[in-house]
Amino acid sequence: MLEVENLHKAFRTKTGTVRAVDGVSFRAADGEITGLLGPNGAGKTTALRMLYTLMAPDQGAIRVDGIDVAKDPTAARRRLGVLPDARGIYKRLTCRENIAYFGRLHGMAEAEIARRTDALVSALDMGEIADRRTEGFSQGQRTKTAIARALVHDPRNVILDEPTNGLDVMTTRALREFLKRLRAEGRCVLFSSHVMQEVAALCDRIVIIAHGRVVANGSAEELRAATGEASLEDAFVKAIGSAEGLH
Amino acid sequence: MRAVLTVWAKELIDTFRDRRTVLTSLLMGPLLGPLLLAGMLSMMVSQQVDRAERRLELPVAGAEHAPNLVAWLKRQGVDVKDAPADVDRAIRRQELDVVLVIAPAFADDWRANRPALVEVVHDASRAQQTGVTIARVKALIAQYGAEIGSMRLVARGVHPGVSSPIAVAERDLSTPEARSGMMLSFLPYILILGAFLGAMHVAMDSTAGERERQSLEPLLATPAARAAIMSGKLAAAASFALIALALTLAAIVVTFPLMPTDKIGMKIDLGLPAALRMFAVLVPIALFGAALLTLISAYAKSYKEAQSYTSLLLLLPMIPTMVLLVNPVKTEAWMLAVPFLGQNQMIMKLVRAETIGALEWGIALGAGLALAAIVWALAARLYRREQLAISA
Numbered sequence: 001m002l003e004v005e006n007l008h009k010a011f012r013t014k015t016g017t018v019r020a021v022d023g024v025s026f027r028a029a030d031g032e033i034t035g036l037l038g039p040n041g042a043g044k045t046t047a048l049r050m051l052y053t054l055m056a057p058d059q060g061a062i063r064v065d066g067i068d069v070a071k072d073p074t075a076a077r078r079r080l081g082v083l084p085d086a087r088g089i090y091k092r093l094t095c096r097e098n099i100a101y102f103g104r105l106h107g108m109a110e111a112e113i114a115r116r117t118d119a120l121v122s123a124l125d126m127g128e129i130a131d132r133r134t135e136g137f138s139q140g141q142r143t144k145t146a147i148a149r150a151l152v153h154d155p156r157n158v159i160l161d162e163p164t165n166g167l168d169v170m171t172t173r174a175l176r177e178f179l180k181r182l183r184a185e186g187r188c189v190l191f192s193s194h195v196m197q198e199v200a201a202l203c204d205r206i207v208i209i210a211h212g213r214v215v216a217n218g219s220a221e222e223l224r225a226a227t228g229e230a231s232l233e234d235a236f237v238k239a240i241g242s243a244e245g246l247h
Numbered sequence: 248m249r250a251v252l253t254v255w256a257k258e259l260i261d262t263f264r265d266r267r268t269v270l271t272s273l274l275m276g277p278l279l280g281p282l283l284l285a286g287m288l289s290m291m292v293s294q295q296v297d298r299a300e301r302r303l304e305l306p307v308a309g310a311e312h313a314p315n316l317v318a319w320l321k322r323q324g325v326d327v328k329d330a331p332a333d334v335d336r337a338i339r340r341q342e343l344d345v346v347l348v349i350a351p352a353f354a355d356d357w358r359a360n361r362p363a364l365v366e367v368v369h370d371a372s373r374a375q376q377t378g379v380t381i382a383r384v385k386a387l388i389a390q391y392g393a394e395i396g397s398m399r400l401v402a403r404g405v406h407p408g409v410s411s412p413i414a415v416a417e418r419d420l421s422t423p424e425a426r427s428g429m430m431l432s433f434l435p436y437i438l439i440l441g442a443f444l445g446a447m448h449v450a451m452d453s454t455a456g457e458r459e460r461q462s463l464e465p466l467l468a469t470p471a472a473r474a475a476i477m478s479g480k481l482a483a484a485a486s487f488a489l490i491a492l493a494l495t496l497a498a499i500v501v502t503f504p505l506m507p508t509d510k511i512g513m514k515i516d517l518g519l520p521a522a523l524r525m526f527a528v529l530v531p532i533a534l535f536g537a538a539l540l541t542l543i544s545a546y547a548k549s550y551k552e553a554q555s556y557t558s559l560l561l562l563l564p565m566i567p568t569m570v571l572l573v574n575p576v577k578t579e580a581w582m583l584a585v586p587f588l589g590q591n592q593m594i595m596k597l598v599r600a601e602t603i604g605a606l607e608w609g610i611a612l613g614a615g616l617a618l619a620a621i622v623w624a625l626a627a628r629l630y631r632r633e634q635l636a637i638s639a
Contacts, residue, residue, distance in 0.1 A: 052468050055633050074470045082468040086636075088461030092264040093257070104253040105469040105476075150465065
């Protein structure tokens with residue numbers, strides 16, 4: 001379970017201070033898929049980076065399965081599987097070696113790494129590419145490798161930053177099925193997206209972010225009811241106040 | 248600790264699978280330097296031997312003014328030639344190394360017991376190539392003058408010793424190894440630079456490069472401590488530099504004994520024991536270099552920026568060598584603590600086969616390791632920065 005309370009983060013730039021995240025609170029429960037929906041530049045990536053401890057918030061609290069991230073970031077990271085916006089893999093290592101590297105950094109035993117890798121390779125349908133060097137992989141194959149790498153330590157909580165970016169339709173469908181499977185296993189899945197349809201099709205709970213703030217929060221039905229709009233897209237546009245940056 | 252080893256192993260595997268890097272850093276680099284050095288030294292030796300032993304060819308202008316001198320020169324085995332009409336031009340255009348010009352007044356001065364003039368015309372800026380020849384010519388003329396002078400004194404009933412009140416003799420106590428040190432003064436620079444920047448590729452690729460390839464952010468999201476990740480990368484970079492250095496030294500150990508340096512009274516004693524000691528001297532520099540390059544890569548916003556900083560680093564190890572070239576000083580203990588200067592002096596001591604005391608070893612290695620540790624700590628601090636993982 002992920003809990004975020006009143007998160008703030010500002011960046012100093014040449015033109016002044018930018019409040020990337022300005023008071024974000026939400027909860028992502030186990031056994032549910034939570035979608036972080038918002039236009040480009042809304043502060044989704046920054047919020048997620050604070051969640052997986054890459055950045056420290058200026059203000060606010062984050063708890064992963066009840067662990068305060070500020071107090072024990074290492075324990076929190078153990079419970080998190082993270083697919084960041086940056087998802088480069090090592091092109092001179094095979095797919096399996098990429099996964100094993102992260103397994104070792106999580107302190108796993110070799111036998112455990114092998115067992116988990118086999119499970120992920122079959123779940124993500126990457127049997128053919130598992131022992132190939134990743135140089136020349138397609139975007140979809142690279143993303144699958146990065147996801148397997150992020151989940152090698154069998155984390156209870158899974159955070160994915162725009163996981164379907166740049167993927168074709170078939171891979172996107174396969175990835176959706178995989179996220180549903182993670183939910184069925186009782187994990188807490190949190191992913192960000194700027195694609196409305198994707199969030200609507202997948203999420204039990206939607207957190208809409210705009211200009212660094214949460215502007216709406218609830219299930220698809222609740223959002224439609226709250227805004228009085230029949231379609232989720234209209235509800236979304238109404239919630240963020242403009243159609244800017246949407247697909 | 249396990250994370251350090253994991254990162255170290257991964258970075259080395261990653262690097263060794265990059266065939267081009269391995270070829271340039273581990274094959275061409277270590278072989279090219281020693282081969283170049285060996286080639287240069289062989290050429291110098293053969294030239295010097297050639298000049299010292301070859302029959303001396305000496306163009307003489309105005310030979311008719313001093314037939315006795317010319318005849319004496321021929322008896323000494325000199326191949327006397329006719330000089331061209333314009334002597335100065337021939338020397339300036341480097342057609343001839345040296346010409347002996349006998350003044351027209353030679354015979355008159357000779358008979359009048361006045362010093363008779365002969366000129367040794369040469370170009371001093373070419374001393375490197377012509378020095379040996381000119382020295383031989385001067386020595387011959389001086390010898391002829393001394394012989395004639397003695398005969399004149401004897402003819403007048405005076406003991407020749409009267410005109411030479413002082414006898415000057417030289418005793419050169421330099422060892423053959425020490426003499427070779429003069430020739431090998433550029434060896435420390437090559438070795439220090441190799442150890443210092445051998446880590447360049449791995450250090451920059453594993454931090455600045457990894458960030459640009461977008462894999463640093465996921466790496467830092469693992470529970471492994473940032474200092475551990477950084478240390479693993481640094482250790483991999485230093486290991487790579489040391490492998491390259493070991494290959495360079497191995498090439499030197501193999502190629503240098505093949506050179507005929509004993510012919511010019513030098514002895515290059517760079518066997519395995521000396522090479523191992525040089526390796527030990529350079530371990531702190533390799534660690535320092537890897538730490539400094541990691542620091543720079545973590546500080547720079549991009550791979551390109553890091554590269555432009557490292558081109559400045561090339562000059563750093565040159566400074567002590569340059570200073571020593573202009574102002575050669577005797578090694579003092581404190582110098583061994585100065586980075587680059589200390590390694591330079593230690594390697595020269597090893598080349599000259601001087602004994603090195605435990606204190607000197609302690610200072611040289613201790614100061615280098617302390618410096619590496621300081622830069623490592625700075626790099627660890629930089630690695631904790633939030634901006635590190637996020638590429639512009």
